[in-house]
Amino acid sequence: MAVANVSTHGASAHDHHDDHEHSDNFITKYIFSTDHKMIGKQFLVTGIVWALIGGFLSILFRLQLGFPDMDMTFLKPILGGWIDESGALDTNFYLALVTMHGTIMVFFVLTAGLSGTFSNYLIPLQIGARDMASGFMNMLSYWLFFIAGILMFISLFIETGPAGGGWVIYPPLSALEQAIPGSGLGMTLWLVAMVFFIASQLMGGINYISTVINLRTKGMSFSRLPLTIWSFFLTAIIGLLSFPVLFSAALLLVFDRSFGTSFYLSDIYIGGEALPNTGGSAVLFQHLFWFLGHPEVYIVLLPALGITSEVIATNSRKPIFGYKAMILSMLGITVLSFVVWAHHMFVSGMNPFLGSIFMFLTLIIAVPSAVKVFNYLTTLWRGNLIFTPAMLFSIGLVSFFISGGLTGIFLGNSAVDIQLHDTYFVVAHFHLVMGSASFFGLMAGIYHWFPKMFGRMMDAKLGYIHFWLTFVGVYMVFFPMHYIGIAGFPRRYYSWTNFNFADMYTDLNMFVSVAAIITFGAQFIFLFNFFYSMYKGRKASLNPWRSNTLEWTTPLEPGHGNWPGEIPTVYRWPYDYSKPGAKEDFIPQTVPLSSTPESNLPHEAEQVKLEREIMAEEGSDILVANESKES
Amino acid sequence: MEEKLAYIEDAEQPIAMHPKKFALWLFIVSVVMIFAAMTSAFIVRQGEGNWLEYDLPNILWYTSGIILLSSASMHWAYLSAKNDQLGNLKIALGITVVLGLLFLVGQWFSWEALVERDVYFVGNPGGSFMYVFTGLHAVHLISGVIFLIIVLISSFRYKIHSRKMNTMEMCATYWHFLGGLWIYLFVFLLLNH
Amino acid sequence: MGFLIALGVLLLVSIIWMVYRIQTLVSVVKGSEKKVATGSNKVNAALFLLFLIGSGVLMFWYSIKEFDTYHLPIASEHGVVTDNLFWVTMAVTGIVFIITHILLFWFSYRYQYKEENTAAFYPDNNKLEILWTLVPAAVLTVLVVSGWKAWSDITAPAPENAHVIEVMGYQFAWEFRYPGKDKQLGNYDYRLINPTNSRGIDFTDKNALDDFPAQKVVIPVGEPVLFKIRSRDVLHSVFAPHMRLKMDAVPGMPTRFWFVPTKTTAQMRAELKDDEFVYEIACTEVCGGGHFSMRREIEVVEPEEYQKWFAEQKTFVEMDPALIADAPSEIKELAQIESAE
Known part of the structure; x- marks a missing residue:
């Protein structure tokens, strides 16, 4: 069992507080931390x-x-x-x-x-x-x-x-x-x-x-x-640009509600009286809302995709396929997410010409998503897959991302959207692609980083059962909704017995409800596992998944400041799994290229020289430290 | 050698900026987005017709002048701090605070001028937007004045000088941004009302 | 009640099972270090394959068996086009769906952990990346262009001879208004709405004099129909599923949608062997507590029948002469002439 090396770095004191481990009391440690x-x-x-x-x-x-x-x-x-x-x-x-x-x-x-x-x-x-x-x-x-x-x-x-x-x-x-x-x-x-x-x-x-x-x-x-960080970074950028717009939309709504302005209200007769508001535009709110609302979908989804990339690479024991393409596609999604919002509004009464423009832009965003899927599949190909619960949830995520993503191609097409808009087809679409996929990303993240968070392992077998019940359950809940939606059932209906065209799926709806209850029930297995393992779980090893990223070089339960000594230096990308010639099937980011001559690729061999020079300047103990830990 | 430096320095200080200052810039970005949303909403809504037309109050020209002046005095304060002319620093900061407050008073009078023109907050969105723009900007400007006062107080405690410019720089950035934001809004209103 | 019992049983089973697990957990705590991959790895890999086959069979079986249930018959000209697009998209995405899922689960099974195996170090391949950027892009372009053509046809201005019908949504129903003989809908203003004039029609406008209400939409087959859509209070959305028609009703902003019905109600009844069949209108934009109950009917009839029905309808003014009580005298005269015709 290889223990990740805690690299003690000589001269890189560029951080200011070495006095980690403050004496925390309960309030500063657990509440106002x-x-x-x-x-x-x-x-x-x-x-x-x-x-x-x-x-x-x-x-x-x-x-x-x-x-x-x-x-x-x-x-x-x-x-x-x-x-x-x-x-x-x-x-x-x-x-x-x-x-x-x-x-x-x-x-x-x-x-x-x-x-x-x-x-x-x-x-x-x-x-x-x-x-x-x-x-x-x-x-x-x-x-x-x-x-x-x-x-x-x-x-x-x-x-x-x-x-x-x-x-x-x-x-x-x-x-x-x-x-x-x-x-x-x-x-x-x-x-x-x-x-x-x-x-x-x-x-x-x-x-x-x-x-x-x-x-x-x-x-x-x-x-x-790591791709996780890329995804969090891009997510934060999307949030920074889109949440203020929601704030503006909400502010104007507050004025309309409480002060009697007419930003969104016009020509309304309700409750037996004609309201004085005139000149407002209800569609304006939809534009503002979806300017946040659509990027919000990617705020929800990108972190899950990032987590999945990390988990799949680690547990396939393979580098993520197309690291650069993954980053580019996330960048593409980030940019495009801001220019597709009006595909939620094809039949809102806005100018149909806008509809055509947004249809083009919307379907473009399917391309980077497709690239991501193919890259995940290629990462699995010829891997050596270890099905940890996190890995299972990541594979489940890819499946949901495909299923839900493909139906987006229907909905992004304004002509097809006429019939499908605001039906259960939409419900099925977004619950799979952003709801369940992101939820699976969350679960994958919890199972994967639980040992780092709490220093203990979650029970794997309970994790398997949780996964299979949830995975099958989610499909049982949302897949039938496609049929209901194609049949034209509108969403947000309290009941559909009023309509002949919709009054034929009682059995399927019952099935969906039972599946939903079982899926919800299955989450209690997770809850039990989570809280039980937090206190009683098996003690984790320092790097239980034999992963490359930096967090596994910290102590089992890192204090405030994360690394007791110097912060380790990084010498390579995070996906050196199963590198030909290497002793182990993973090489942490903290291992210098110069200490792994047997596995270096041609272009890395050139970097070694550079690396040595720098290390010579920084102090000679680095190499030694790393090598001794490695053996 | 240069390549080598790039190799290791690359990550250490990718941009030579204090994290707090960087955070301020990000905050400014989010404020920009708020106003971008508002002005876009203005244009979209205006395009739909049924729009109240009226003349902008003349006092806005004066307040725009005031805010430009305050930016100048802010820059003076900045230079004074940089050259350790602590007396000038206090004076310049004080002038900026006063000009900021004057600006706010001026904006208040512009509202009164609007009311005289029968343009009210409640009514046609053409008028309401005017109040929202000026009001929302004023709220941000008040936060700027508070920031200024904090800096002014620390200047009295000799906490701002050429080797401790961080807060001063942040305050100056924010203040210039608020000035620029108002000029943008004013020009926008001139062109689109 | 049976359902509740089932739920209770389920809970009980899971509790018993959890107790069992607690014991095994304790043994795990005492146990030794685990290996890289346990026997569960094989089980999970096999389950993926099982899931692929099982759910695939289930999907095909249900999709084929229930096709007539979830596939609504089409009754409008553009509906044929959009449905075609839908099924073309379904074919394309269906193929991608099946292939990617076979790969996903097959890879999961095929490349499960084996101690003697090593994963391939395969970090990138630019040719592959370019390939699977360009191919989806090309396929999507085809879909977009055909969708765009359909969309511009559907949203193009209605033909001159279209039968105009005003559809007004309110909490919680629809109201319809026909323009009468002059084919011109009278003006309206929401401030004129009162209990006797629920649509706010301006009866000082002479176009309004021959306007008449209808309890359901009656339209002639094979002729263009234009819905002028508005709302009285909150957002609604006109949805006629068989017509493949949907458009929001927005207060203060009239919208429109035109279409050509292709089958009369009678024809559809014969085709479906269902004497009860009617075309329906529903609301698809959440509008409050009664959102789910905004039902109205559309009756598609032969053109002759339509003319006959149209001529028989009574105008607003005929039904309630008091509506023009405050109108100028020339309007009253006009109204008298019209009702005499």
Whole structure:
């Protein structure tokens, strides 16, 4: 068993605080911590809690859809007045459930829970930094997110119910209390919570970007960054550019709601009176919202893809195929994600000419996505695959990414979208490609980095069972929705018995609901595994997956500052797996090229000379240290 | 030798900038995005017709002048700090604060001028946008003034001098940005109202 | 109730099973270091293959068996075009879907960990990368161009002779208005809406005098029809699934969609052997608690029948003369002349 070498570096004292391991008390260590690792864990646990809430909400409305005649009186203890005398779910509350499920999952779980956790946890560890650029801002980022969560949570329990206009909060529905009860206090809380959330995301994003740019260790050039870091970095850039736009959209909505302006409202007669608002444009909000909303999809997805790249390479014991192509395709996705937003609005009444432009741009974005898929497949090809739970989830992610991505080609085509827009086909599409794929990325990340986070291993067998139940379950839930969608079932319907064209899939809906309940139930296996292993799991070794990246060179439970001695220097890219001639099937990034002459490629042999010169200047102990650890 | 340096220095300090200063720039980017969204919304909405036309208050010309002046005095403060002329630094910072407050007062009067023209916050979006632009900019400017005052206080404590320019530089950057932002908004309004 | 019991049983089983696992976990804690890959590796690899075959069979079986259920019959001219596009896209993506999944799961099985094996060091191949950038790009270009042609035809201005029908959405139903003999819809203003004038029609506009309401959309087969769509309160979306028609209704911003119905309701009934069949309109933009109940019907009839029906309809003014009570006298005279015709 090779132990990763903790390289002690002589002269690279370019970081300022060597006095890691402050004497922390409980509050500064676990609550108001400025250590990126603790903040990452805080994001993770909060994200898991929100995932449970969001998942539970979906079970509630799946019950309604799968078993429309069910007597829901037994839910009265939780839902109270939202269940009427006859045991039926309130229709407005149904919409509130759908809305909150979407909001929670997209923003709180897959944005904060995924990118918040792993960007925080991995960026300093994988680039070789003591901490984030600003630990204080990082802490603030978490606590703003926490406040946003509290506000959103409160809104679930108020009398008029939480926001109910869909997670996209299109006005006028979201602006007028008369239109739906959720647009009263519930919507106000939603908006305030989102302002806190946006502030949290911006602080996080600013931190991630400046950390990646400024605090990389020696030798960690951009061409040696693990793909995880690339994905977090690009995600942060997308967030920095798109969240402010959501802020603007929300601000104008607040003015419309509370001050009587007419940015989005025009010519409305509701509740027996004509409103004075005139000259507003409801489509304007959709433009602003989707300018965030579409990049948001990639904010959710890119970190998952980054994690997958890392996990697949490690567990295939192969370099990721096409490292540069992977980076280029992520860059392509980043840029294109800002110019495709209006494909959500083909039938919104906007100028059809805009529709054609956005159709072209949208289908272009399929190309870098396709490249990524082919690269994953080639990485698996002729590998030596070790199916750790993380690896299983990564393969599952690739499968979802293909299934959900391909249906995007239908929806991006405006002519085909006419029929499919806002049907269950769309629901199936985005739940696979961004919901489930990102969720699997999150899971892969947890299983893979759990040993680093908590110094213990999660139980692999429970992980396998969790994976198979979830993987099969997710397909059982979302695959049938394609058929329902092709048949034209509109989404956000409380029931479809009113319509002849839609009243024929009771059995399939029941099937979907049962599958959803089982899938949700399977997550408790994970929960058990997670919390049990945190305290009682098998002690992890320093580098349990025999991985190349820097985080595995830290002590088992790294303190504040991450490395007890000097920060290791990086000499190679992170994907030297199964290099021909090498003793082991992996060569950590900290191993100098000069110490592995047997496996160096021709162009690397040239770099060795350079490397030696530098090391000679820096002090002679480096080579020795590395070599002695290696044996 | 140069190649060698690039090889190792490459990652150490890729850009010669303090992380905090870099973070400020990123913050500025996000503020730019807010206003980019607002002005785009303005154009999109204006293109749809039913738009209130009115003359911009003349006082905006004066406030634009004030903010340009304040940028000049800010630069003076910056130079003074750089040359360790601590007396001048305090004066220059003080002038900038006063000019900033004057600007805010001027913006308030521009609102009064708008009301005189029967252009209200509540009503046609053509008018509402005007209030949102000026208001949102004023909020940012207030944050800039607060930053200025903090710097002013630390200048009295002799915490700003040629070897400790970080805060000063950040404050100057932010202030110039706010000035530039207003000029952008003003020109935008002149061209599009 | 049976469902609840099933759920309970499921929970119980999982609890028992967890207790069992706790014990095995304890033994793991005491146990020795694991190997790189245990026997589970083989099981997982085999399961991937099993999943591929099982789910593949299930997908094909269901897709073929249920085709007539999920494939709605088409009743409009452009619907044939968009459905063609849909199935072409389905063929292309279907092939990619199947091939990539076979590769994904087959590789997972084929290249599972074996101690004697070494993974191939294969970091890049520019030719391959270029190949699979260009091929999807080319295929997508074909799809986009054909989609774009269809889209520009569908969204082109309606023909001059199109039958105009106003569709107005409100919480929670649709209202329809026909322009009457003059083929001109009268003006409207939302401020004129009141209990007797739910559409806010401006009856001082003479075009409005012969406008008439309808409980359902009646349209002639084979002739172009133009829906002028608006909303009275929040966003709605007109969705006529058999017509492959969908367009949002936006307050303050009228939208439109035109189409040519190709089959009468009677023809469709005969074809589907279903005497109950009707074309339906639904709402597909969430609009509040009654979103799911905004149902209206479309009846497609032969042109002669349509003319007959059209002539029989009573105008707003005929139904409620009080509507023009405040109108100028010449409007009242006009109305009298029209009703006398």
